[in-house]
Amino acid sequence: MIETLRSFVDAAGLLTGPDIGERYLNTRGHSQAGAPLCVVRPTSTAQVSAILKACHAAGQTVVAQGGMTGLVGGGAPRGGEVVLSLERMNQIEEFDPEGRTLTAQAGVILQTAHEYCEERGFMLPLDLGARGSATIGGVISTNAGGVRVIRYGMMRESVLGLEVVMADGTVISALNKMLKNNAGYDLKHMFIGSEGTLGIVTRAVCRLRANPKSVNTAFASLPTFEDTVAFLGYLESELGGALGSFEVMWGAYDAFVRATCPSLRPPLPAGQAFYVLLETLGTDPEADPERLQEILAAAMEKGLITDAAVAQSEQQRAAFWAVRENAGEGFRKLGPMFSYDVSMPIRAMGDFATRVKSGVDAAYSNATTLVLGHMGDGNLHVVAAVGIGGAEAHSKVNDIVYGVIRDLGGSISAEHGIGVEKKNYLAWSRTPEEIALMRTLKSTLDPKGILNPGKVL
Amino acid sequence: MIETLRSFVDAAGLLTGPDIGERYLNTRGHSQAGAPLCVVRPTSTAQVSAILKACHAAGQTVVAQGGMTGLVGGGAPRGGEVVLSLERMNQIEEFDPEGRTLTAQAGVILQTAHEYCEERGFMLPLDLGARGSATIGGVISTNAGGVRVIRYGMMRESVLGLEVVMADGTVISALNKMLKNNAGYDLKHMFIGSEGTLGIVTRAVCRLRANPKSVNTAFASLPTFEDTVAFLGYLESELGGALGSFEVMWGAYDAFVRATCPSLRPPLPAGQAFYVLLETLGTDPEADPERLQEILAAAMEKGLITDAAVAQSEQQRAAFWAVRENAGEGFRKLGPMFSYDVSMPIRAMGDFATRVKSGVDAAYSNATTLVLGHMGDGNLHVVAAVGIGGAEAHSKVNDIVYGVIRDLGGSISAEHGIGVEKKNYLAWSRTPEEIALMRTLKSTLDPKGILNPGKVL
Numbered sequence: 020m021i022e023t024l025r026s027f028v029d030a031a032g033l034l035t036g037p038d039i040g041e042r043y044l045n046t047r048g049h050s051q052a053g054a055p056l057c058v059v060r061p062t063s064t065a066q067v068s069a070i071l072k073a074c075h076a077a078g079q080t081v082v083a084q085g086g087m088t089g090l091v092g093g094g095a096p097r098g099g100e101v102v103l104s105l106e107r108m109n110q111i112e113e114f115d116p117e118g119r120t121l122t123a124q125a126g127v128i129l130q131t132a133h134e135y136c137e138e139r140g141f142m143l144p145l146d147l148g149a150r151g152s153a154t155i156g157g158v159i160s161t162n163a164g165g166v167r168v169i170r171y172g173m174m175r176e177s178v179l180g181l182e183v184v185m186a187d188g189t190v191i192s193a194l195n196k197m198l199k200n201n202a203g204y205d206l207k208h209m210f211i212g213s214e215g216t217l218g219i220v221t222r223a224v225c226r227l228r229a230n231p232k233s234v235n236t237a238f239a240s241l242p243t244f245e246d247t248v249a250f251l252g253y254l255e256s257e258l259g260g261a262l263g264s265f266e267v268m269w270g271a272y273d274a275f276v277r278a279t280c281p282s283l284r285p286p287l288p289a290g291q292a293f294y295v296l297l298e299t300l301g302t303d304p305e306a307d308p309e310r311l312q313e314i315l316a317a318a319m320e321k322g323l324i325t326d327a328a329v330a331q332s333e334q335q336r337a338a339f340w341a342v343r344e345n346a347g348e349g350f351r352k353l354g355p356m357f358s359y360d361v362s363m364p365i366r367a368m369g370d371f372a373t374r375v376k377s378g379v380d381a382a383y384s385n386a387t388t389l390v391l392g393h394m395g396d397g398n399l400h401v402v403a404a405v406g407i408g409g410a411e412a413h414s415k416v417n418d419i420v421y422g423v424i425r426d427l428g429g430s431i432s433a434e435h436g437i438g439v440e441k442k443n444y445l446a447w448s449r450t451p452e453e454i455a456l457m458r459t460l461k462s463t464l465d466p467k468g469i470l471n472p473g474k475v476l
Numbered sequence: 477m478i479e480t481l482r483s484f485v486d487a488a489g490l491l492t493g494p495d496i497g498e499r500y501l502n503t504r505g506h507s508q509a510g511a512p513l514c515v516v517r518p519t520s521t522a523q524v525s526a527i528l529k530a531c532h533a534a535g536q537t538v539v540a541q542g543g544m545t546g547l548v549g550g551g552a553p554r555g556g557e558v559v560l561s562l563e564r565m566n567q568i569e570e571f572d573p574e575g576r577t578l579t580a581q582a583g584v585i586l587q588t589a590h591e592y593c594e595e596r597g598f599m600l601p602l603d604l605g606a607r608g609s610a611t612i613g614g615v616i617s618t619n620a621g622g623v624r625v626i627r628y629g630m631m632r633e634s635v636l637g638l639e640v641v642m643a644d645g646t647v648i649s650a651l652n653k654m655l656k657n658n659a660g661y662d663l664k665h666m667f668i669g670s671e672g673t674l675g676i677v678t679r680a681v682c683r684l685r686a687n688p689k690s691v692n693t694a695f696a697s698l699p700t701f702e703d704t705v706a707f708l709g710y711l712e713s714e715l716g717g718a719l720g721s722f723e724v725m726w727g728a729y730d731a732f733v734r735a736t737c738p739s740l741r742p743p744l745p746a747g748q749a750f751y752v753l754l755e756t757l758g759t760d761p762e763a764d765p766e767r768l769q770e771i772l773a774a775a776m777e778k779g780l781i782t783d784a785a786v787a788q789s790e791q792q793r794a795a796f797w798a799v800r801e802n803a804g805e806g807f808r809k810l811g812p813m814f815s816y817d818v819s820m821p822i823r824a825m826g827d828f829a830t831r832v833k834s835g836v837d838a839a840y841s842n843a844t845t846l847v848l849g850h851m852g853d854g855n856l857h858v859v860a861a862v863g864i865g866g867a868e869a870h871s872k873v874n875d876i877v878y879g880v881i882r883d884l885g886g887s888i889s890a891e892h893g894i895g896v897e898k899k900n901y902l903a904w905s906r907t908p909e910e911i912a913l914m915r916t917l918k919s920t921l922d923p924k925g926i927l928n929p930g931k932v933l
Contacts, residue, residue, distance in 0.1 A: 117705045117823040118854065119712070140713070164656050170717070173656060176633060191909050197819040197854035199621050199630060199890040201669055202898070202905040203932060204914045208665030212658055229713040248574045255576070256597070256686040259759040260627070260717025302716040306763065362654040366574040397575065397654035433656040441659070448659040452648050457661045463920045475660060 020079055024059045024101065027069045032107070034058040043102050045087045045095040053098025055082070062107045064182060064190055064221040071219065071469075072188030074101055080469050083215040085157025086128065088149035090360070091438030093161065093214040097473050105156050108221060111135055119227040120179060120196050125156025125220050132225070141227040144171035148344060156220040162212030164434030169395035170263045170300065171228065173434070174211070180224030181207035185217075186465040194224050209460070214436050215471040217464045231263075231300035233307040236330040236339050237315060240291035241323070244369030247293050250323045251365070251395055254297065257314045261307075263300040265395035266343050267293060269372055272389045276342060279349030285342050286328040286335075295324075295394075296343050343391070353387055355408025357416045359401040363429030368399060371423055378419040379403050383412075398433035421447050437475045445476070477536055481516045481558065484526045489564070491515040500559050502544045502552040510555025512539065519564045521639060521647055521678040528676065528926075529645030531558055537926050540672040542614025543585065545606035547817070548895030550618065550671040554930050562613050565678060568592055576684040577636060577653050582613025582677045589682070598684040601628035605801065613677040619669030621891030626852035627720045627757060628685065630891070631668070637681030638664035642674075643922040651681050666917070671893050672928040674921045688720075688757035690764040693787040693796050694772060697748035698780070701826030704750050707780045708822070708852055711754065714771045718764075720757035722852035723800050724750060726829055729846045733799055736806030742799050743785040743792075752781075752851075753800050800848070810844055812865025814873045816858040820886030825856060828880055835876040836860050840869075855890035878904050894932045902933070 025033045034043075035057045043058050056079070061067045074081050080100040087094055096102055108124035111132065115121075121143060123132055129143075130150040136143050145158055147165035157163075159181070163174045171177065180195035193207055210218045241247050247267050254262050270292045276283050287294065301307035308329070315327040330336040350356060363371055372390040379386045383405035392399035403416050421431050425447040432441055432448075446454060454476070461476055462468075482490045491500075492514045500515050513536075518524045531538050537557040544551055553559055565581035568589065572578075578600060580589060586600075587607040593600050602615055604622035614620075616638070620631045628634065637652035650664055667675045698704050704724050711719050727749045733740050744751065758764035765786070772784040787793040807813060820828055829847040836843045840862035849856035860873050878888050882904040889898055889905070903911060914933055919925075 115821065115823065116709065118821045119709075120821075162658050162662070164658075168655055172629075172633065173658075175662075176629065185913075189909055189912075191913055192907055193910055195887070196821045196885070197887055197890070198625055199819045199850070199853045199855040200887040200905075201619055201621075201630075201891055201893045202887045202889040203894055203902055203911070204674075204917060205619070205632075205665065205669055206910060206913055208662065212662055217661075229709075229716060231716060232713070252573065252576075252686075256689070257759055259686060259688060259757065261759070300716065302714055302718070303767065306767075310760065310763075362656045364572065364575045364577075364653045366572065393656070396656045398656040428653070430652070430654055430657040430659045432659040433654070434658055436658045437660055445660055448657075450649055452646055453650055453663060454660070456642075456646075456648055456663055459920060460661060463916060 020077055021057050023073050024057065024070055027066050028059060028061055032060045032062070042087055043084065043096070043104065045092070053096060055096040055100050055102040058102040058104055060104045060107045064184065067103065067184045067219060067221050068188045068190050070103060071184050071186060074469055075187045075467060078467050078469065080472050082471050083160070083219045085125065085154035085160065086149065086152040088153045088157065089161060089438060090435045091440035093436050093438035093474055095439065103219065105154065105221070112222070114139060115196065118196050121225045121227055122194065122222065123155050123225065124222050125154060127155045129153045129155065129158060136227055137230060140230050142230050143177065143225055144228055145174045145177055155223055155225070159211055159220050159223055160213065160215050161436045164396065164398065166264045166266065166393060168393060169265055170260065175208065177226045178207060178211060178223055179226050181210060181220060182222040183210045183218035183220055186467065186470050191218070194222065196224050212436070214438060214475050216461060216475050217470065231302065233301045233304040234298060234336070235301065235308050235311045236296070236298045236336045237311060237327055238286045238339055239295045239297065239315065239324040239327040240287045241293040241295065242325055243292060246323055247295060247394065248365060250295065250318060253318055253323060254314070258299055261299045261301050262297070262395070264296065264298040266296040266392065267394040268343065268391040269293060269389070272391045275349055275387070275389055276346050279352050280346055282348065283342050283345065284338055286339060287326050291325060296339055350402060353404035354406065356402055356404040357413055359420050360433050360435040361399055361401065361420065361424050361429055361431060362397040362433035363424060363427045365394065365397055367427040367429065368394065371399065371427055371429070374423045375401060375420055378423065379405065379416060382415060382419065417444065424448065439474055442475065477534055478514050480530050481514065481527055484523050485516060485518055489517045489519070499544055500541065500553070500561065502549070510553060512553040512557050512559040515559040515561055517561045517564045521641065524560065524641045524676060524678050525645045525647050527560060528641050528643060531926055532644045532924060535924050535926065537929050539928050540617070540676045542582065542611035542617065543606065543609040545610045545614065546618060546895060547892045548897035550893050550895035550928070550931055552896065560676065562611065562678070569679070571596060572653065575653050578682045578684055579651065579679065580612050580682065581679050582611060584612045586610045586612065586615060593684055594687060597687050599687050600634065600682055601685055602631045602634055612680055612682070616668055616677050616680055617670065617672050618893045621853065621855065623721045623723065623850060625850060626722055627717065632665065634683045635664060635668060635680055636683050638667060638677060639679035640667045640675035640677055643924065643927050648675070651679065653681050669893070671895060671932050673918060673932050674927065688759065690758045690761040691755060691793070692758065692765050692768045693753070693755045693793045694768060694784055695743045695796055696752045696754065696772065696781040696784040697744045698750040698752065699782055700749060703780055704752060704851065705822060707752065707775060710775055710780060711771070715756055718756045718758050719754070719852070721753065721755040723753040723849065724851035725800065725848040726750060726846070729848045732806055732844070732846055733803050736809050737803055739805065740799050740802065741795055743796060744783050748782060753796055807859060810861035811863065813859055813861040814870055816877050817890050817892040818856055818858065818877065818881050818886055818888060819854040819890035820881060820884045822851065822854055824884040824886065825851065828856065828884055828886070831880045832858060832877055835880065836862065836873060839872060839876065874901065881905065896931060899932065
């Protein structure tokens, strides 16, 4: 097998044994991770096709890899697979300013694509913390989310065309560039978010947007969960498409940050029940800041919010975002911790946070449960530290968090995917009929089960 | 078969023979339309499931029908099918103002949903001329488009959750309400736009948006196609998410309207090469009109546009839109005519229009070819009148229009779908591998081929 694969690529295209670096193993504590047979690093779609054709004929399993920034073990080899890394398919192939599209190979780093577009006056809207390593193919295969979903949608909404290599090596080249195309089934959506289990993404046409001309960022404090919901509705109505982010932090998170992260400077007084970080993406650098001030003043007059601060400089803006995103320093002080990425109907979020905290507290004394997230998208992140790590405690906390999600009709994975981490809980969010249909799709498109085995299903 | 189906529904639920009204036949000149076996009109998902289960067992073909406003014969019976009309599943089941969702049965009329939402301060963005008859299930099954796609996307982007009954009666209930849900494969996209060939939509959760607070509409004239592209780019950059529509009309269309539609009043002087109708959806009724005026004045200074008029009243706004939408009076004077709904990369549109016109002119003397459309979405509509009707002329003009589309890498159907009308041309827009994969999906999900046979593939 290895010699066959070697014949398809150049000298740097195949790695075995000790040459296989850490990046391809992505252990990240996933106990199932094991050594792959080899790593193959193609540079073209034709090579990917040849590799898959050979693997398919031999019944050889294959794990596709991008930037290896996933959080659920979706790209981690479990042992014996061919790792197919797209890292060398890293060319931006076409930029179309009139059609506002970017055609890129799967291995292009997200940040590279961002910078390329920004220099030309455009934006690829998907953004997330791992932008410096995550790849276009990876964020498509996982349908990544991030902090601007309320405005621009998940990665799915930024993909116009897709090229995928199927398990048997067949190339599905559907590099559509139009916003509207109803000529037959829209096949790309089947592959987006399927975590490499149905096909391997090799190229994509991404939809670009005009660069926002003004970005305005504010922090607000609120007394009740109901107020945060009403505040979101108010902003949607006043700002329309200009609302780019709406991140909510429960008061306990703010208190935790103040206690454990001396480098962070929450801009509003402590002790409020809820804090919101919001950002508008506008087109009028002169009028937009004043408009946001007015809207916040009106919200305070209505009693929706108790206080607000608007960032007056890029430095302040970064400091606001750091409160939301850079609490790692504090998390490390918690010791072993379990983190969650879930979604639910917005109105259920207050109930969710209360029930998860009391569930964890009932099971463990001195537990810390922190809740925050992209409220505008229905997406919350939970961090739970119960004093111990290990599979048993993890499983027990999983049952608590996902149990509440099941009761509330939510999703066990808002944006991180299923991978191996959440596989056992899939049935808590999806019906038996849905899972049966997923299995039917999987066995139809990958009858020998060679693509990313043991993931998702 | 008929008696079995009768047992599932109430007395008004089954129609046969002369009781089958015109609405279920949708001949619209589709030569393949034939009499169905019967019409069954269920009132619940359970009934739809029972009907499909029985039909599946018997190998009985089924055509799902919504409002019967499709333009490609997708809902037309070809003879001998059970027509399954969703018209009595017309209940709005839930409205969630916090989550901004509407859960509706498939048979809810689009306009009913619009009015229901608008009264509550929200908008279901999808809008099209047939709103008074088209149904939620229909616009989902066809992934309808319309005049606001540049801002809000196709219907697909407004569907969060979907309930579908499969060919064998299995109910896939995936009534997700969250913007973010990556728990396993996103199955709904397989059914959206599949024109009833893979499953029958029974319910949906639609994403709502805040009602825009100000709508501003303008007409502009431009000297060249390149200027319209540059003008679109300029507006995207200046207006960001506020640009709701960007409709372009070639000069020949404007001249045709002036010559044949005395009731229409184009707001700008005649004789320009291009006209654009644009609309902004904003949140600041005081500032927005002035901002649009400024932007248009700057565009004129830059030489992008030669003239512009902003609607000063709702009546003027309607008059502007009428020029774009109500030229039926003129079309009727053309005699037999063939109309097209195609998409292509935006920069190819000028070339497309020129080549189609010269192709038609070369084949027919005294032909009229008019081009207009949703330029911001890559979508153009073409009307061609060549003096005669009939299948031979239709086929000849099809070959001209779709031939140019094939050369330019466009789509033979931007928003209308494939149905029976465009089936023979599918391969002009999609690769053999794509079509083979579509067939695989079809035979997997509907192995007996009972769902809407002879459509799409």
